[in-house]
Amino acid sequence: MAYKSSNAYDFDLFLPKEKETRAPRKNNVVAMPQPVKKPQSRISPYRGIACACAVSALIIGLLSYQIFLRVEISETQDSVKAMEYELQQMNSEYTRMSMQLESKMSFKSVEEAAKALGMTKKDQAAVEYIMVDEEDKVEINGKSAE
Numbered sequence: 001m002a003y004k005s006s007n008a009y010d011f012d013l014f015l016p017k018e019k020e021t022r023a024p025r026k027n028n029v030v031a032m033p034q035p036v037k038k039p040q041s042r043i044s045p046y047r048g049i050a051c052a053c054a055v056s057a058l059i060i061g062l063l064s065y066q067i068f069l070r071v072e073i074s075e076t077q078d079s080v081k082a083m084e085y086e087l088q089q090m091n092s093e094y095t096r097m098s099m100q101l102e103s104k105m106s107f108k109s110v111e112e113a114a115k116a117l118g119m120t121k122k123d124q125a126a127v128e129y130i131m132v133d134e135e136d137k138v139e140i141n142g143k144s145a146e
Helices: 047-105 107-116
Strands: 138-140 143-145
Touching: 047 107
Parallel strands: none
Antiparallel strands: 138 143
8 A cells, every 4th residue: 555645754763873983082181180289388387297296195194084083982992991980889889878877877776876865665664743813914125015
């Protein structure tokens, strides 16, 4: 079946393509830009050494301070232990003296001490009653008032 149309065809599209000819390069190496050199600053070449010495001194100082604090803690703990021992001794002394005081203040020891001084227990024969016939009087600065 044939097409009967008046459309134009571009037959060049179906032809094999020819390689484009390019101008050959002389050198395939791309030139990299050179880094710009900074002008020399006024910083001393010994700056790194000075920083290292400063950091070393700081570390040594911190370690020394840590050792000092540990010594202080140790001394404080020793003094706390000594105070606790002293407190324990004082508590035992307090207990001993309390027991001694209780033994001296017991009813039996007080009764024995009273007998040693010649004291006797109260009985009805030792009680005397006094009767006052006069009215109650109050004297102020030599004056009598009723």
